[in-house]
Amino acid sequence: MKPITEYKDYRKYMQDFYDERKRTGAFSWREFSKLAGFTSPTYLKLVCEGKSGLSKVKMLQVSKAMGLTGYEEEYFSLLVVLAKATKDADKKATLLKMEKIALEHKVRVVDSETFQYYESWKYPVIRELAPMMPGAQPRKLAEECKEYVSAEEVRDILAFLVKAGFLKKDGEKVFSQTERTVIGSPEALPIAIRAMHKEMGNMAVRAVDRYVQGERFFNGVTLGVNEEAYGRIVDEITACCKRVVSIADEYKNLNQVYRINFQFFPCTNKVKEESNA
Template sequence: MKEIVEYTDYRKYIQDYYDEQKRCSAFSWREFARAAGFSSAVYLKYVCEGKRNLSLGVAGSVANAMGLAGFENTYFVLMVSYAHAKGDSAKRAAFEAQCALARAHKVHMLGGDEFDYFKSWKNPVLRELAPHMPGAKPLEMARACEPAITAAEVSETLNLLVKLGLLKRDKNGNYRQTEKSVSMSRVDAVSMVASDMQRQMGELAIKALNLPLSERSMSGTVLGLTRKSYEQIKKEIVSFRRRVAAIATQNDKTERVYRLNVQLFPMSKALNEKFKDEGTK
C-alpha cells in the first residue's frame, strides 16, 4: 500500500487499506466497521463507494481503526476536511493545511509542489527570467518584472523554485532551469489554484492594455458555435500552444519574458432546440 501522503482521496485510502488487510487475513467490512465504532457493518463499504460520507466527527476513529497515529492520523483527518470543504477558498485552505503538515514532517505530498508553484504568477515569470540574468541581484530582477515586485519577493520566489527543483543554482550563484516545461498534476486542488493563476494573469493582461501596440498583441472574436465545433477549436488551441512552445525553445537566448493567454469561454447561455432550429431557417 502506498504512503498516505500519496493520497488525496480519503475514500481511496480506506479502500486500499481494506483490500490490503483482506489479502493478508479474513478481514471483513463488519470487523472494520466495528473497530471504527459503527453499528452498520457496511457503512465504510458505502463510504468507499461514494454512497455515504465520512463526517469529520468520526474521521479520527476511522484513522485509529486503520492503525494511523501521529502525523498520519492528522493527515487522514485533513483529507476528510478537504472533501467536506465548500468553495474554492475553503478547499484551498484545507489543502494548504495538508501541505503545511507534510512540510513540517519533511515528507513529499502528492500535488504539494505543483500547488505551491501555481499559487502566484511570480513563480513562472522568475523561472523564465532568472536563468537569463546571470549575476543579477534580487533587486535587479525585481525591477525587470512587469509589474515590478520587491527584492524580498524575488528572493522568496527563487528559494521556492530551487526547493521545488524547478531551478538549480550553480557555484557562481546563477540559475538554470532543470526542465523546459512544468506539467500540472491531476490533483483537484492543483487545478483549482491553477485557475486562480489564470485569474492573476488575466488581471495583468488588462493592465498590459496600457502598453504601446508595438509591445503587445491582443485580439479576439465572438463566435457562434455548436458543441462539436467548440471541441474542434479546443483541439486547435492545444495544437497552437504546442507550436508556440516549440518556437520558444528553438533559441536558448531570451530577451524578454512574455505571457500568452488563449481563452475560449461562453458569452451566452446554451440555446434550447427551438431557438437552434429557428436559427437554421
C-alpha cells in the same frame, strides 16, 4: 499498506484498509461496518464507491474502526474535509494542513512548492528572465519587470527557484533553466493554476491600455458552439500553445519575457431545445 499521509482520497484509504484486512484474514464489508457501529452491512462499501459519504460523527466512527489515533486520525479527518470542500481557498488550506502533518512525521505528500510557484506572476517571470541576464543583480532584474517587484523579493524568488529545482545556478548570479516542470498532486495543482490564471488575467486587462499595439496583441471572437465543437476547439488551442512554445525554443538570443493567455469560456447558459410538437 502505505502510511495514511501518502493518501489524498479518504475513500481510497478505506478501500486499501479493507483490501489489506481481507488479504491477511477473513474480513467482510459487514464486519467493517459492524466495527464502525453501522447497521447496514454495505454502507462502507457504498462510501468507498462514492455513492455515499461520511459525516463528522461517522468519520470518527470509521477512523476508530480502522485503529487510527493521534495524527493519523487528524489526517483522516482532513481527507474527509478535503473531499467535501468546494472552494479553492478551503481546499488549499486543508492541503497545507495535511502537508504540515506529513512533514512533521517525515513523509512528504502534498507539494507546497506548487502553490508557491503559482501564487504570483513573479515566479515564472523571474524564472524566464534570470537566464537572459547572466550576472545581473536582483535589483536589475526587478527593474526590468513591467509589474513592480522589489530587489529583496527577486533575491528570495531566485533562492526558491534554485532550491525547488526550477533554476540551476551555473555561477555567481548566473542561472539556467532545468528541464523540470512544475508537478503537484492532482488535488493541489488545479487550485494553484486557477490562482495564476486569475492574476495573469488581471495583468492582461492592464496591458490593453499600458502598451501600444506593436508591443501587445489582442484578438478574440464570440461564437456559438456545442459539446463536440467545444472539444475540438480546446484541442486546437492546446496544439497551438505547444506550437508557440516550439517556436520560442528555436531561438537562443531571447531578450524579453511575454505571457500568452488562451481564454475560451461561456457567455450564456446552454439553450435547451424546444419541442415543436
